[in-house]
Amino acid sequence: MSLFRKKNVELMMQASAKGAGLKKALGALDLTFLGIGAIIGTGIFVLTGTGAVQAGPALMVSFLIAAVACCFAALSYAEFASTIPVAGSIYTYSYATLGELIAWIIGWDLMLEYGLASSAVSVGWSGYLQSLLSGFGISLPAALTAAPGALPGVHTLFNLPAFLVMMGITALLSIGVRESTRINNIMVAIKVTVVLLVIGVGAFHVTPANWHPFIPNGWNGVFGAAAVMFFAFIGFDAVSSAAEEVKNPKRDLPVGIIASLAVCAVLYVSVAAVVTGIVPWRQFANIGHPVSYALQVAGEKWVAGFIDLGAVLGMLTVILVMSYGQTRIIFAMSRDGLLPAKLSRVHPRYATPFFTTWLVGIFFGLIGALVPLNVLAELINIGTLAAFSMVSIAVLVLRKTHPDLPRAFRCPGVPVVPVLAVLSCLFLMLNLAWLTWVAFIVWLVIGLAIYFVYSRRHARLAHHPHE
Numbered sequence: 001m002s003l004f005r006k007k008n009v010e011l012m013m014q015a016s017a018k019g020a021g022l023k024k025a026l027g028a029l030d031l032t033f034l035g036i037g038a039i040i041g042t043g044i045f046v047l048t049g050t051g052a053v054q055a056g057p058a059l060m061v062s063f064l065i066a067a068v069a070c071c072f073a074a075l076s077y078a079e080f081a082s083t084i085p086v087a088g089s090i091y092t093y094s095y096a097t098l099g100e101l102i103a104w105i106i107g108w109d110l111m112l113e114y115g116l117a118s119s120a121v122s123v124g125w126s127g128y129l130q131s132l133l134s135g136f137g138i139s140l141p142a143a144l145t146a147a148p149g150a151l152p153g154v155h156t157l158f159n160l161p162a163f164l165v166m167m168g169i170t171a172l173l174s175i176g177v178r179e180s181t182r183i184n185n186i187m188v189a190i191k192v193t194v195v196l197l198v199i200g201v202g203a204f205h206v207t208p209a210n211w212h213p214f215i216p217n218g219w220n221g222v223f224g225a226a227a228v229m230f231f232a233f234i235g236f237d238a239v240s241s242a243a244e245e246v247k248n249p250k251r252d253l254p255v256g257i258i259a260s261l262a263v264c265a266v267l268y269v270s271v272a273a274v275v276t277g278i279v280p281w282r283q284f285a286n287i288g289h290p291v292s293y294a295l296q297v298a299g300e301k302w303v304a305g306f307i308d309l310g311a312v313l314g315m316l317t318v319i320l321v322m323s324y325g326q327t328r329i330i331f332a333m334s335r336d337g338l339l340p341a342k343l344s345r346v347h348p349r350y351a352t353p354f355f356t357t358w359l360v361g362i363f364f365g366l367i368g369a370l371v372p373l374n375v376l377a378e379l380i381n382i383g384t385l386a387a388f389s390m391v392s393i394a395v396l397v398l399r400k401t402h403p404d405l406p407r408a409f410r411c412p413g414v415p416v417v418p419v420l421a422v423l424s425c426l427f428l429m430l431n432l433a434w435l436t437w438v439a440f441i442v443w444l445v446i447g448l449a450i451y452f453v454y455s456r457r458h459a460r461l462a463h464h465p466h467e
Contacts, residue, residue, distance in 0.1 A: 004099030005461045007092075007336075009084060009402055024245055028252035028259075031239050033185045035260025037317030038235025038325075040191060041121065044264075044271055045311040047232050049290030051272070055225035056216040056281040059272040062225035067265035069226070069428075070233040072421035073388040074261050075411040076395040078254035081240040082408040083398070085249030090237070090391045091329050095336065097394040097401065104455060106390050107333045108447035109440075113383035114238070114326035115360065118166065118319045119368035120376040123147070125315040126161035126368075132308060150372040163369040169319050170361025173327065176350050184320055187313045192267070194310030197303060198291055199270045205298035206277030216281065227428050232268065234384050235318065236261045237391075238325035250408030323364075327357045337462070338455040382432055382440045385425040392418035392425075 026034075051059045080093040091107035130145060144160040145151070172183060215222060239256045246252050275284075275294040287293050292307040331353045334344035347354035367376070395411055395418050411417055456462065 002456070002462070003101040005459075006097065006099050007095045007461065009096045009398075009405060024247050026246045026252070027248070028255040030185065031246065031252055031256025032259045032263070033188045034321055034324075035236045035239045035256055036192065036263055037184045037188045038238045038321035039233055039260060039264040040188075040195070040267070041235075041311075041314040041318035044195065044232065044268055045289070045291055045307075045314060047228060048272060048275060049284040049287045049293075051225040051229050052276055052281045052284040052290065054217065054228070055222045056214065057211040057273075057276040058215045058222045059225055059229075059276055059281075060269050061215075062222050062229050063232075063265065063268045063272055065223070065226040066229040066233055067261070067268070069230055069421075069424040070236070070261060072417050072424060073392060074236055074257050076392045076418050076421060077237055077240050078257045078409050079395055079407060079411040080391060080398070081253040081257065082250045083405060085246060085253060090240070090387045090394070092332055093394050093398075094390055097397040098390070100338075100456075100459060100461060101451070102390070104333075104338055104451045105444065105447065106387055107329055107338070108450075109383040109444070110329050110387055111326060112443055113387070114322045114329070115364040116367070116376050118169075118322040118326070119162075119364045119371070121315050121318045121322070122162040122166050122365070122368040123159060123372075123376065125165055125312065125319065126159050128308070128312055128315065129161050129165075132312065147370050147372045159369040163365045165316070165319065166323075166361055166365030166368055169316070169323055170357055170365070172320070173324055173361070174347075174350065174352055174354050174357040176352055184317055187317050191310040191313045191317070192263075194306050194313075195267050195271060197306060198295065199267075199274055201300055201303050202274035202278055202295060202298060205300070206274060208277065210277050210280050227431055229268075230428055233261065233264060234381075235321060237384070237387065238321045254409035323357075323361065327353055327360055330356050330360065335460075337458045337460040338451070382429060382436050385429045389422045389425040389429075392421035 048059070051062055055062045077090075080090075084093060084096060091103055091110060094106045095103035126145075130140065133139065140160065142154055143157045146154070146156040146159050148157055150156055150159075236257050239260060240253065271291060275290055278294045278298050279290075283297075284290050284293075289308075289311070292304040292311075295301070295304040295307060330339060331344050333339045334341060334356070343356045343359075344353060345355060346352065396415055398405070399414060
């Protein structure tokens with residue numbers, strides 16, 4: 001039964017209330033911008049074209065379906081984050097409700113998820129930056145532009161821009177969360193302004209005839225695009241990883257999680273309406289920059305230039321938030337004894353997990369520099385869906401085991417909403433490629449080996465069972 005020993009929820013809440021550990025510096029607006037920073041990026045600037053080819057103008061409906069599916073999980077996250085406001089996100093929630101082994105699996109899974117997400121986006125950012133620099137006649141030596149074997153017929157050795165951007169974000173995160181969120185808020189404000197500019201200017205070039213037929217590929221196309229667009233909303237869960245650094249977590253965490261998801265849903269649907277109204281949906285095939293392409297077609301090339309800037313900033317904030325979430329999960333696992341204690345040491349001046357931040361940044365920076373993007377992309381999605389499922393199950397368990405626990409926010413429609421979240425995630429997981437499942441299982445086996453060799457014996461609950 002030691003495999004399923006659980007942390008004491010009441011003691012966790014007391015420790016959080018005392019303010020021990022990380023510095024409390026974030027408010028509701030910071031959390032909302034943190035979520036928007038993680039969500040708006042590749043989804044709106046790249047996946048819009050892929051979705052339009054699948055769903056046609058009904059891409060708007062696909063975005064709504066994906067948003068509703070994400071909302072089910074977001075409501076569960078909001079209840080947990082406001083009830084147990086400590087670092088670690090779903091890892092911590094699982095430890096308190098489902099037991100140590102499940103918590104380890106989820107934490108191990110999220111370590112890979114967030115790390116590879118930041119690596120993959122750094123590679124995408126590198127490509128976008130090089131494209132922008134080429135417009136000014138600036139180019140890097142070919143050997144430093146991509147990972148080995150990433151470009152057919154080109155001798156490449158190391159993706160230098162991808163590595164450098166990871167080092168820059170790591171340096172920012174290591175000196176303090178307050179400083180990081182200030183930069184994040186500025187970049188988010190700029191890219192949201194760019195998206196609003198797309199909607200405002202593009203609306204005048206919409207041709208309603210391009211929306212007919214509205215569902216050219218049937219409902220299968222709409223649902224298929226929704227499965228892709230679901231991943232465009234991933235990122236709001238990183239907000240909950242900041243729980244221990246929030247000044248008023250019971251109020252601000254639910255606001256940050258739900259507001260960031262709602263804002264992005266409105267922006268996504270609006271952009272989908274504009275771009276499919278400007279360009280016939282078939283023309284988006286093989287277009288890697290659908291939003292700026294639509295404005296170019298409309299003759300608004302000056303807006304297209306601003307969109308390029310927004311895309312670069314959008315990817316930067318995704319790297320920032322994903323890297324931040326990963327370091328906080330490792331911090332929580334180390335503090336619980338499942339990982340070496342050095343990983344949870346807080347810097348005396350910056351009040352951040354300084355060593356962990358740099359260790360993670362360098363490791364996944366090298367992965368981004370040395371592994372092609374297509375390989376990274378195949379490994380990212382399955383872990384997030386597994387985590388969303390687990391937090392929804394955990395809400396049901398906590399309602400049963402701790403019915404009288406004070407909850408600043410209660411997930412509505414229990415048990416229906418959490419069950420719908422689980423079913424939605426499982427459906428999408430079953431539609432992932434078999435190679436993704438194989439990679440996920442291999443990573444899981446490695447994690448289980450570490451747990452049984454090291455973590456189970458060193459866990460704080462093994463020595464302090466009443467914590």
